[in-house]
Amino acid sequence: MFRLEARPQASKTWIVLTPILAVVATMFAGGLLFAALGKDPVASIQLIFWDPLFGEFAAMDRVDILKKAGPLILIALGLSIGFRAGIWNIGAEGQYIMGAICGAAVGLAFYPMEATFIFPLMVIAGALGGWAWAMIPAFLKNRFGTNEILVSLMLVYVAEHFLSQMSLGLLKNPEGRGFPGSRNLQQYASASNPELFPGTGMHWGVIAALVAVIAAYILMNRHLTGFQVRVTGESPRAAAFAGIIPRRIVVFCLGTSGALAGLAGLFEVSGPAGQISIDFNQGYGFTAIIVAFLGRLNPFGILLAGLLMGLTYIGGNLAEQAAGLPAAAIQAFQGMLLFFLLAFDLLSNYRIRRVRRRVVPQVTEPTASQETA
Amino acid sequence: MDFSALSPVALIASLMVASTPILLAAIGELVVEKSGVLNLGVEGMMITGAIFGFAISVETGSPWLGLVAAMVGGAGMALIFGILTQVFLSNQVATGLALTLFGLGFSALVGQSYTGIKPPPFPRLDIPALTEIPYIGKILLNHDYMVYISLGLVLAVWYFLRFTRKGLILRSIGENHTAAHALGYKVIRVRLLAIMFGGACAGLGGAYLSLIRVPQWTEGMTAGAGWIALALVVFASWKPGRLIIGAYLFGGVTILQLNLQAVGVNIPVAYLSMAPYVITILVLVIISSDRKKISLNAPASLGRVFHASN
Numbered sequence: 030m031f032r033l034e035a036r037p038q039a040s041k042t043w044i045v046l047t048p049i050l051a052v053v054a055t056m057f058a059g060g061l062l063f064a065a066l067g068k069d070p071v072a073s074i075q076l077i078f079w080d081p082l083f084g085e086f087a088a089m090d091r092v093d094i095l096k097k098a099g100p101l102i103l104i105a106l107g108l109s110i111g112f113r114a115g116i117w118n119i120g121a122e123g124q125y126i127m128g129a130i131c132g133a134a135v136g137l138a139f140y141p142m143e144a145t146f147i148f149p150l151m152v153i154a155g156a157l158g159g160w161a162w163a164m165i166p167a168f169l170k171n172r173f174g175t176n177e178i179l180v181s182l183m184l185v186y187v188a189e190h191f192l193s194q195m196s197l198g199l200l201k202n203p204e205g206r207g208f209p210g211s212r213n214l215q216q217y218a219s220a221s222n223p224e225l226f227p228g229t230g231m232h233w234g235v236i237a238a239l240v241a242v243i244a245a246y247i248l249m250n251r252h253l254t255g256f257q258v259r260v261t262g263e264s265p266r267a268a269a270f271a272g273i274i275p276r277r278i279v280v281f282c283l284g285t286s287g288a289l290a291g292l293a294g295l296f297e298v299s300g301p302a303g304q305i306s307i308d309f310n311q312g313y314g315f316t317a318i319i320v321a322f323l324g325r326l327n328p329f330g331i332l333l334a335g336l337l338m339g340l341t342y343i344g345g346n347l348a349e350q351a352a353g354l355p356a357a358a359i360q361a362f363q364g365m366l367l368f369f370l371l372a373f374d375l376l377s378n379y380r381i382r383r384v385r386r387r388v389v390p391q392v393t394e395p396t397a398s399q400e401t402a
Numbered sequence: 403m404d405f406s407a408l409s410p411v412a413l414i415a416s417l418m419v420a421s422t423p424i425l426l427a428a429i430g431e432l433v434v435e436k437s438g439v440l441n442l443g444v445e446g447m448m449i450t451g452a453i454f455g456f457a458i459s460v461e462t463g464s465p466w467l468g469l470v471a472a473m474v475g476g477a478g479m480a481l482i483f484g485i486l487t488q489v490f491l492s493n494q495v496a497t498g499l500a501l502t503l504f505g506l507g508f509s510a511l512v513g514q515s516y517t518g519i520k521p522p523p524f525p526r527l528d529i530p531a532l533t534e535i536p537y538i539g540k541i542l543l544n545h546d547y548m549v550y551i552s553l554g555l556v557l558a559v560w561y562f563l564r565f566t567r568k569g570l571i572l573r574s575i576g577e578n579h580t581a582a583h584a585l586g587y588k589v590i591r592v593r594l595l596a597i598m599f600g601g602a603c604a605g606l607g608g609a610y611l612s613l614i615r616v617p618q619w620t621e622g623m624t625a626g627a628g629w630i631a632l633a634l635v636v637f638a639s640w641k642p643g644r645l646i647i648g649a650y651l652f653g654g655v656t657i658l659q660l661n662l663q664a665v666g667v668n669i670p671v672a673y674l675s676m677a678p679y680v681i682t683i684l685v686l687v688i689i690s691s692d693r694k695k696i697s698l699n700a701p702a703s704l705g706r707v708f709h710a711s712n
Contacts, residue, residue: 173691179633183679186626194672357510364504371492
């Protein structure tokens with residue numbers, strides 16, 4: 030028989046090893062899934078994980094990976110801070126949309142004026158938009174004790190409907206011949222977020238993501254606020270005794286993750302996506318949840334996890350074109366990755382011990398104490 | 403605008419149909435939460451049920467077989483969640499989210515070849531003498547069977563939780579799993595069964611959407627119904643009877659906004675479509691503002707990991 034023994038502290042080795050194990054296990058399980066769909070499993074896995082990095086057109090694909098990873102990392106960093114404190118913001122998708130709408134609206138308001146202050150102003154508006162959207166669950170949680178998981182998620186659907194209304198109405202391109210969607214920001218120099226070094230995929234969003242990784246590391250490991258966030262998550266009672274005000278932590282965590290998601294939305298809409306349209310959002314807000322967990326809620330882990338998740342997106346596209354693998358397969362694949370990660374996490378929190386069956390001395394009178402936990 | 407096109411009888415009749423999927427998913431989740439487990443994967447299990455039910459109905463031509471398949475699919479997804487949280491002791495919030503993300507992708511994958519097909523029709527309750535009773539006949543007695551089955555299920559769960567020994571054991575495990583374990587009850591086994599029941603109900607709710615309410619398969623067609631079901635359990639303060647009120651309230655809002663869209667009220671469609679989600683938030687706020695009531699009714703062990711050290 031095996032027995033699980035809780036570790037006093039999570040094993041550092043296993044925390045690093047479990048994501049790698051999970052990726053390997055997902056490759057196997059994904060291979061089985063692809064085989065069930067009638068595709069060659071080895072070739073499909075190679076298309077997803079190998080070809081974008083080292084294949085024939087890898088130079089272009091690597092650029093795309095960076096573009097996908099940028100918003101994922103930015104959003105996941107914000108989420109990870111909340112998750113550390115036990116505050117579950119799962120509505121990043123909505124904050125991402127609202128950030129994009131607010132930022133783009135500011136840019137479009139100045140059209141066709143050309144000035145250097147427009148883009149910074151858009152960045153601020155984007156962050157504020159996401160922040161404000163995240164403040165709704167924060168306020169309701171603090172004031173009424175409403176569950177932030179449900180509220181933040183409901184607001185995603187509200188934001189999606191708002192987005193479709195904006196792209197059909199207020200922000201619609203007046204010269205767009207009636208097509209839904211705003212003006213293309215890529216063609217409006219003062220409001221666009223181009224590649225800073227042509228051919229590298231580095232746009233302001235990627236740079237912001239890299240800066241945020243370092244900032245988040247300093248915050249969580251070297252700053253009092255980060256410490257308070259961690260204490261709140263690990264032991265709310267200890268946090269209360271230490272005089273940490275839970276409401277402030279709620280506002281800080283939701284606000285930060287909302288602002289970062291809003292920034293990601295703004296960089297996306299002014300860069301790779303180019304315009305506000307009904308479906309410019311690509312579910313980054315949800316995939317970022319997987320990125321945050323896969324990166325172990327650690328900033329540098331999230332950096333790697335974001336790049337890996339970007340890789341599966343690009344690889345998924347390649348597999349779609351080359352092998353006819355359905356686009357949804359990659360989504361199922363990413364979900365599976367999170368399953369395996371959560372399962373293997375057992376190894377970091379528990380020790381597996383083998384126990385021999387002991388011969389229990391016969392007790393004449395059965396007592397309840399034998400059964401106690 | 404022509405409000406006379408809105409017939410109250412038709413409104414109430416369609417309200418019952420609109421509420422049934424969330425009612426089914428919510429009654430399952432209620433049992434799960436009563437056993438002390440928080441499964442946030444309702445949306446994922448619902449959509450899996452939707453595509454399983456749809457695919458099997460189309461392949462076999464039998465809507466009933468489809469419903470069985472939906473229950474099996476939902477319960478299967480729930481079992482993944484159950485094994486991860488109960489055996490591998492993973493975090494329930496994270497695992498539930500994973501279930502939803504996986505379910506959305508997986509169902510889209512399975513459902514690729516099923517878009518744009520019509521499923522076989524579902525039988526309706528049609529007793530000539532009764533359905534012709536003015537008002538009542540149309541409102542109450544002329545629906546598909548699932549509407550009545552869902553109400554019966556709520557009644558059965560209420561009876562089970564309140565009056566049976568097994569129901570008492572399930573509740574005690576939800577209130578204090580350590581004490582229940584000490585009394586010799588199989589915490590993990592009971593919870594796994596509850597989780598699978600919840601999955602089967604969610605699957606059934608999903609299949610109701612794809613087979614009866616819509617009836618068609620589209621990617622992501624549950625559109626948050628699973629999450630609304632979760633909110634509904636909180637709204638009902640974990641009491642089955644109130645679940646019906648809650649579900650019919652949400653159904654009413656959905657139907658009303660759809661009908662307002664149809665008569666062409668001077669409000670953009672997008673704003674009307676937000677209504678069910680905004681109402682959900684409002685209702686949560688009203689219910690949660692009385693914190694004492696919530697903490698009194700919520701199962702005390704909800705969402706906690708159970709690990710018997712011996």
